[in-house]
Amino acid sequence: MAGKTSTTKLSPVEEQEGQTQAAAVSPEDCPKGSQVPDFAHPADMADHLENLSLDKQVCALRNMPVEDAADALAELDEAVAVDVLENLGVEDAARIIAEMAPDDAADVLDDLDEKHRDAVLKRLDREDFEELRHLLNFDPDSAAGAMNTKVILLESAFSVDEAIAFMRGEMAEMENPYYAYVVDERDVLIGVLSVRDLMLARPGIIVGDAVAGQTVISVRYDANRREAAGLLSRYNFLALPVVDYEGHIMGVITYDDIMDIMDETASADMLGMVGADPEENVDTPWLESVRGRLPWLMINMVNSALSASVVYMFEGTIAQMAVLAVLMPMVANQAGNTGQQALAVMIRQLAVERFDHKKAWLAVLREAKIGVATGVFMAVATFFGAWVFTRDIRVGLVMGGALLCDMLLGAVAGGSIPLIFRALGRDPAHASSIFLTTITDGAGFFIFLGLATIVIF
Amino acid sequence: MAGKTSTTKLSPVEEQEGQTQAAAVSPEDCPKGSQVPDFAHPADMADHLENLSLDKQVCALRNMPVEDAADALAELDEAVAVDVLENLGVEDAARIIAEMAPDDAADVLDDLDEKHRDAVLKRLDREDFEELRHLLNFDPDSAAGAMNTKVILLESAFSVDEAIAFMRGEMAEMENPYYAYVVDERDVLIGVLSVRDLMLARPGIIVGDAVAGQTVISVRYDANRREAAGLLSRYNFLALPVVDYEGHIMGVITYDDIMDIMDETASADMLGMVGADPEENVDTPWLESVRGRLPWLMINMVNSALSASVVYMFEGTIAQMAVLAVLMPMVANQAGNTGQQALAVMIRQLAVERFDHKKAWLAVLREAKIGVATGVFMAVATFFGAWVFTRDIRVGLVMGGALLCDMLLGAVAGGSIPLIFRALGRDPAHASSIFLTTITDGAGFFIFLGLATIVIF
Numbered sequence: 007m008a009g010k011t012s013t014t015k016l017s018p019v020e021e022q023e024g025q026t027q028a029a030a031v032s033p034e035d036c037p038k039g040s041q042v043p044d045f046a047h048p049a050d051m052a053d054h055l056e057n058l059s060l061d062k063q064v065c066a067l068r069n070m071p072v073e074d075a076a077d078a079l080a081e082l083d084e085a086v087a088v089d090v091l092e093n094l095g096v097e098d099a100a101r102i103i104a105e106m107a108p109d110d111a112a113d114v115l116d117d118l119d120e121k122h123r124d125a126v127l128k129r130l131d132r133e134d135f136e137e138l139r140h141l142l143n144f145d146p147d148s149a150a151g152a153m154n155t156k157v158i159l160l161e162s163a164f165s166v167d168e169a170i171a172f173m174r175g176e177m178a179e180m181e182n183p184y185y186a187y188v189v190d191e192r193d194v195l196i197g198v199l200s201v202r203d204l205m206l207a208r209p210g211i212i213v214g215d216a217v218a219g220q221t222v223i224s225v226r227y228d229a230n231r232r233e234a235a236g237l238l239s240r241y242n243f244l245a246l247p248v249v250d251y252e253g254h255i256m257g258v259i260t261y262d263d264i265m266d267i268m269d270e271t272a273s274a275d276m277l278g279m280v281g282a283d284p285e286e287n288v289d290t291p292w293l294e295s296v297r298g299r300l301p302w303l304m305i306n307m308v309n310s311a312l313s314a315s316v317v318y319m320f321e322g323t324i325a326q327m328a329v330l331a332v333l334m335p336m337v338a339n340q341a342g343n344t345g346q347q348a349l350a351v352m353i354r355q356l357a358v359e360r361f362d363h364k365k366a367w368l369a370v371l372r373e374a375k376i377g378v379a380t381g382v383f384m385a386v387a388t389f390f391g392a393w394v395f396t397r398d399i400r401v402g403l404v405m406g407g408a409l410l411c412d413m414l415l416g417a418v419a420g421g422s423i424p425l426i427f428r429a430l431g432r433d434p435a436h437a438s439s440i441f442l443t444t445i446t447d448g449a450g451f452f453i454f455l456g457l458a459t460i461v462i463f
Numbered sequence: 464m465a466g467k468t469s470t471t472k473l474s475p476v477e478e479q480e481g482q483t484q485a486a487a488v489s490p491e492d493c494p495k496g497s498q499v500p501d502f503a504h505p506a507d508m509a510d511h512l513e514n515l516s517l518d519k520q521v522c523a524l525r526n527m528p529v530e531d532a533a534d535a536l537a538e539l540d541e542a543v544a545v546d547v548l549e550n551l552g553v554e555d556a557a558r559i560i561a562e563m564a565p566d567d568a569a570d571v572l573d574d575l576d577e578k579h580r581d582a583v584l585k586r587l588d589r590e591d592f593e594e595l596r597h598l599l600n601f602d603p604d605s606a607a608g609a610m611n612t613k614v615i616l617l618e619s620a621f622s623v624d625e626a627i628a629f630m631r632g633e634m635a636e637m638e639n640p641y642y643a644y645v646v647d648e649r650d651v652l653i654g655v656l657s658v659r660d661l662m663l664a665r666p667g668i669i670v671g672d673a674v675a676g677q678t679v680i681s682v683r684y685d686a687n688r689r690e691a692a693g694l695l696s697r698y699n700f701l702a703l704p705v706v707d708y709e710g711h712i713m714g715v716i717t718y719d720d721i722m723d724i725m726d727e728t729a730s731a732d733m734l735g736m737v738g739a740d741p742e743e744n745v746d747t748p749w750l751e752s753v754r755g756r757l758p759w760l761m762i763n764m765v766n767s768a769l770s771a772s773v774v775y776m777f778e779g780t781i782a783q784m785a786v787l788a789v790l791m792p793m794v795a796n797q798a799g800n801t802g803q804q805a806l807a808v809m810i811r812q813l814a815v816e817r818f819d820h821k822k823a824w825l826a827v828l829r830e831a832k833i834g835v836a837t838g839v840f841m842a843v844a845t846f847f848g849a850w851v852f853t854r855d856i857r858v859g860l861v862m863g864g865a866l867l868c869d870m871l872l873g874a875v876a877g878g879s880i881p882l883i884f885r886a887l888g889r890d891p892a893h894a895s896s897i898f899l900t901t902i903t904d905g906a907g908f909f910i911f912l913g914l915a916t917i918v919i920f
Contacts, residue, residue, distance in 0.1 A: 046678035049697050177662050184641075201658060205634050221503035239726070240506050242719035244701070261718055262699035268722065269696070272729030273811040279733075280803040288812050288826040295829075296836045299804050303797065303837055307845070310796040317789040324785040331781045331788035332774040335908075338792065339767040339900060340760065346737040346896065347756050354730040355745045362514075369745040372752075379753045380760055388764070439803065443796065451792075 032095070036065035048074070052081035055090075064093050067102065076105035079114065085289050088117045091126070100129035103138075109154045109263065112141035116151075149234040150227035152267065153248045153257030158186040162196060162214030166207040173204065184244045187255050188217045194253040195222055200244075224249045227256050234259050235267040275353050278436040281306065302437055309444035313338075316448050320455035323463065329396055330458055333405055338450035340384060341412035345442045348373040348420030353435045356424055370421040377417025378410075385410040400462050408454035416446045489552070493522035505531070509538035512547075521550050524559065533562035536571065542746050545574045548583070557586030560595075566611045566720065569598035573608075606691040607684035609724065610705040610714030615643040619653060619671030623664040630661065641701045644712055645674045651710040652679055657701075681706045684713050691716050692724040732810050735893040738763065759894055766901035770795075773905050777912035780920065786853055787915055790862055795907035797841060798869035802899045805830040805877030810892045813881055827878040834874025835867075842867040857919050865911035873903045 045051040055063050055078060067075045067090060079087055079102055091099045091114065103111045103126055115123050115138060123142075127135055137155060144150035158176050160169050173186055186204065188197035197217020199207075207216050224247040225234045238246045238261060245258040274284030281302025286295055317324070317334070324331050352369065355361065361369075385406040393402030420442055424434035502508040512520050512535060524532045524547060536544055536559055548556045548571065560568045560583055572580050572595060580599075584592055594612060601607035615633050617626050630643055643661065645654035654674020656664075664673050681704040682691045695703045695718060702715040731741030738759025743752055774781070774791070781788050809826065812818065818826075842863035850859030877899055881891035 046680065047698050049699075174662055177659050202634050205631055223503065239722040241504050242506075242722070244718070261701070261722075265696040265699070265722070265725065268725050268729075269815045272725075272732070273815070275729070276733050276736075276807045276811055277804075280800065280807050282804040282807055286808055288808060288822070288829060292829045292832045293836070295808075295833050299801075299833065300837055300840060302804075303800060303841060304844075306800045307793070307797055307841060310793045311848075313796075314789045314793050317792070318786070321785045321789060324788045325782065328778045328782035328785070328788075329775070331785075331791070332771045332778065334788070335774070335792055335795065335904065336764070336767045336771050339770075339904065340764055343737065343760060343763045343897065343900075344756075347734075347739040347759075350733045350737050350739055351743055351745060351752075354733055358726045358730070365745070372745060372749045375749045376752050376756065379750070380757055383757060384760060384764060387761075391768075440800065443800075447792065447796065 035061065036068055048077035048081045051078040052083075056083060056086055060089055060093060063090050067094065068098055072101055072105050075102045080106055080110040083289055084114065084117050087114045091118060092122055096122075096125045096129055100126045104130055104134050107154060108134075108137050108141055108156070109152060109257075112138055112151070113146065115142060116146050144227065147231055148227065149225045149229045149231050149248050149259060150256060152231045152234065152263050153227070153259050154263075155257040156180055157247075157255060157258055159255065160186050160188045160199070160213050162188050162190055162212070162217075164213050166204055166211050166213060166216060167209055169199070169213055170204050173201065185258070187247055187258075188213050189255065190214075193255075195224060195247055195249055195255045196220070198222055198247070222247065224253075224255075225259070226251065231259070231267055232271050235264045235271065238264045239268065271357060274433075275357055275435040278433060279349070279353060279439045281437045281440050284433075284436075302440060305437070306440045306443075309440060310447065313444060313447035313451055316451040317455065320451075320459060323455055323459050327458070327462065329401065330455065333392060333401070334451055334454050336388070337405070337408050337412050337454045338447045340409060341416035341446040341450050342443050343416075344377060344380060344413045345416030345420035345446050346439060348376070348417045349423060349438055349442055352421050352424045353438065356428065356434045366425050370418060370425070373417045373421035374414065377414040381410040381413035381417075384413065398462075401458075404454065404457045404461050408450065408457050411453050412446060412450040415449050416442070419445045492518065493525060505534035505538045508535040509540075513540060513543055517546055517550060520547050524551060525555055529558055529562050532559045537563055537567040540744075540746050541571065541574050542748075544571045548575060549579055553579075553582045553586055557583045561587055561591050564611060565591075565594050565598055565613070566609060566714075569595055569608070570603065572599060573603050601684065604688055605684065606682045606686045606688050606705050606716060607713060609688045609691065609716050609720050610684070611717060611720075612714040613637060614704075614712060614715055616712070617643050617645045617656070617670050619645050619647055619669070619674075621670050623661055623668050623670060623673060624666055626656070626670055627661050630658065642715070644704055644715075645670050646712065647671075650712075652681060652704055652706055652712045653677070655679055655704070679704065681710075681712075682716070683708065688716070688724055689728050692721045692728065695721045696725065728814060731890075732814055732892040735890060736806070736810060736896045738894045738897050741890075741893075759897060762894070763897045763900075766897060767904065770901060770904035770908055773908040774912065777908075777916060780912055780916050784915070784919065786858065787912065790849060790858070791908055791911050793845070794862070794865050794869050794911045795904045797866060798873035798903040798907050799900050800873075801834060801837060801870045802873030802877035802903050803896060805834070805874045806880060806895055806899055809878050809881045810895065813885065813891045823882050827875060827882070830874045830878035831871065834871040838867040838870035838874075841870065855919075858915075861911065861914045861918050865907065865914050868910050869903060869907040872906050873899070876902045 043054065045054065051074065055066060058066065063086070067078065079090070082090070103115070115126065118126070127138060130138065141155070156179070158173060158180065160172070169186060184201060186199050187195055188199060190196050196214070197220040199213065199216060203216070223237060223241055223243070225237055227248050227250055234246055238259065243261070245260045247255050248257045248259060249255055270285070273287070277286055278284045281299065283290070283295065283298035286298060355369065388409050389402040389406030392405035393399050396402070423438045423442055427436070427438060428434045500511065502511065508531065512523060515523065520543070524535065536547070539547070560572070572583065575583070584595060587595065598612070613636070615630060615637065617629070626643060641658060643656050644652055645656060647653050653671070654677040656670065656673060660673070680694060680698060680700070682694055684705050684707055691703055691705070695716065700718070702717045704712050705714045705716060706712055727742070730744070734743055735741045738756065740747070740752065740755035743755060812826065845866050846859040846863030849862035850856050853859070880895045880899055884893070884895060885891045
């Protein structure tokens with residue numbers, strides 16, 4: 007034997023037996039011979055399916071070849087996939103699940119309710135059953151939750167020629183046969199060889215020698231899958247090995263999964279920043295979104311009540327000079343925008359790059375400089391604007407001075423909040439915008455009204 | 464001949480000749496034999512270099528093997544790469560550029576000032592020179608600007624066995640030899656075969672027959688490179704062919720470039736939303752950031768002056784009851800947050816999915832429902848809060864009523880703005896947050912103070 011694949015293998019497709027217990031849409035409901043249009047790619051098929059009613063989705067999947075159904079299911083939005091599986095009947099569902107790549111199958115099964123999931127799992131053959139049970143044990147957000155367990159393993163004693171012959175044999179079975187992983191006698195991962203490396207290697211050389219001195223980049227199975235995505239993107243690999251604490255290879259995460267994770271990460275940053283659920287999208291049931299957003303709106307309300315209490319302190323000042331209430335929100339709004347620009351730059355930077363301590367604080371300093379420069383510019387403009395508008399140079403001075411201070415504060419706060427959140431072990435993006443606005447509003451009102459009280463009265 | 468590669472090929476490395484004209488850091492300034500630590504991957508090397516001073520960066524690149532220098536340069540942040548190249552001297556710069564993949568080389572040269580670029584190009588051999596001149600003609604943001612021109616082309620008349628032999632021969636030369644592209648006698652792209660397809664194909668079959676009936680997914684050379692990234696991510700390809708208007712293949716965009724483009728796209732959405740330059744990062748010179756952000760801060764100021772003018776209309780009301788100035792910003796702030804949640808969901812959705820008309824407006828409806836539900840909840844809470852606080856039930860009614868209306872408006876505006884921007888041919892994200900805040904502030908002040916004038920006075 008020139009190598010080994012991990013034990014998990016999809017079984018051959020079983021013939022449809024017509025037993026569709028518990029199918030909410032029974033096969034009799036499906037029009038006979040209804041044809042689904044041909045698509046060049048499962049992603050297009052999935053788009054087509056997503057526009058159909060649930061009944062038609064179920065019938066379409068039932069009528070198409072099981073390989074196509076499996077491919078389409080893997081591309082469907084997860085909420086849709088779950089609905090379809092629950093209405094397909096356990097037999098049909100199991101038939102399609104068995105045909106899917108184990109990592110995709112585990113993703114879908116993860117979202118299925120437990121009763122349905124167990125019913126489907128029981129219908130699988132023993133190998134598939136154990137494989138999926140194994141995968142479902144892992145946190146879906148971990149590297150292990152995204153990994154594929156079908157891996158080409160080479161023992162270090164084999165020759166390159168044996169390895170090539172072995173890989174050719176495995177090609178038909180494997181989804182992404184780009185790398186072979188070399189393990190030592192204790193099954194610890196010691197090297198990686200691409201198809202290209204193998205083809206270019208000197209014939210007769212031993213695999214263990216071909217990888218001698220390699221530093222294998224891998225991810226631990228319990229790391230967050232975003233960390234895995236970051237590594238894959240950083241090193242431009244096609245696949246990243248997932249290892250346990252002893253360095254044994256457990257599976258690989260492939261580039262196709264990473265692109266989805268990267269999209270999710272970008273969404274999570276943007277949604278999290280304003281206090282929406284990081285995984286929300288337009289297909290999320292609206293009541294679920296209400297539940298997700300309401301806590302942050304409440305926190306935002308408490309925060310803005312704090313800012314309002316600052317205004318309340320100066321109620322007397324405003325009663326004497328109501329024009330202050332006109333100008334006051336402009337200061338806060340402008341500083342808020344300045345801070346959000348800094349915030350966005352910093353959050354994205356933390357998302358795509360490793361950041362040491364020194365670079366982080368240099369970046370905050372950079373934001374401070376930008377805050378001063380834009381602040382001086384806007385302060386001069388608003389000084390004249392407020393002076394002309396109120397015909398009172400003192401109001402102009404208060405407006406300009408408060409704006410400059412608050413914009414500088416906004417820039418520094420926007421630059422620092424993600425770093426502080428991260429230092430506290432929190433997501434750098436989450437609800438950052440809400441906290442930023444509290445600072446720029448509260449401080450903006452205080453500085454503006456405080457200055458006004460001193461300068462004008 | 465079983466196939467052909469496109470004419471462009473990197474020349475063998477020329478020996479360093481010691482002529483380093485115009486090198487700002489001359490070779491004599493570099494300590495002899497100074498060693499750069501070994502890194503497992505160019506991305507790590509690039510990180511190490513980015514933490515050095517410019518002098519040390521230049522010396523390190525000059526002292527390391529030219530292949531390593533080329534790999535590291537490709538991974539460096541573009542601003543750093545440009546600085547280094549300008550100080551490296553034309554000969555050394557050309558030597559490293561010649562060793563880079565043409566698409567990476569073109570990216571770096573694109574940012575170099577024209578004089579330096581021409582000087583470097585002139586030092587290249589004829590093939591490299593013409594190749595890079597060709598690539599530099601394309602818009603860096605287009606698909607062609609990101610493509611690699613080294614492609615394995617197969618004529619449709621060849622057999623699979625000839626194709627395999629040809630591909631093995633090309634492997635040493637190619638960066639990513641995963642697909643071979645099949646062209647007809649007019650050189651029009653008619654099919655794609657992966658290494659795996661070729662390995663699994665029946666021996667003796669003709670390449671043209673192996674791809675018969677294929678629908679090749681490709682991108683036109685003048686499409687935006689984000690569109691190319693979207694296709695590659697959607698279909699999970701390793702490479703996407705770039706074609707001209709007649710369907711001739713011009714090059715391929717590979718998955719490693721796409722991951723960078725996806726990161727850029729995510730950043731552009733988030734930064735654009737708040738009016739920062741979509742390409743800004745913490746390495747952008749701060750004065751450049753000031754120039755980029757200032758116009759949007761000015762627009763924000765004009766917008767917030769519009770909101771302030773609404774408050775000014777009600778100056779009399781505020782003078783009579785200053786507590787209104789205390790509560791007013793809370794309404795605007797809360798509606799702004801509601802709107803930003805809707806905005807973020809919609810922008811991300813537009814970034815990752817194709818959206819038809821119907822689905823778009825259903826999504827806005829969904830946001831409206833969320834706005835009403837969260838609005839009713841917050842309105843009831845603030846009704847009691849304001850009533851207790853001011854001991855005036857009328858203030859509570861005004862506060863609750865205004866908050867509900869403004870939150871609904873914020874939700875609808877946040878959901879619609881990206882769609883409206885897109886319909887107008889604009890970037891859905893760009894400055895969306897600024898326009899949203901104008902709406903929620905202006906309407907919030909108007910509804911709150913208007914209701915107060917009616918109900919209380």
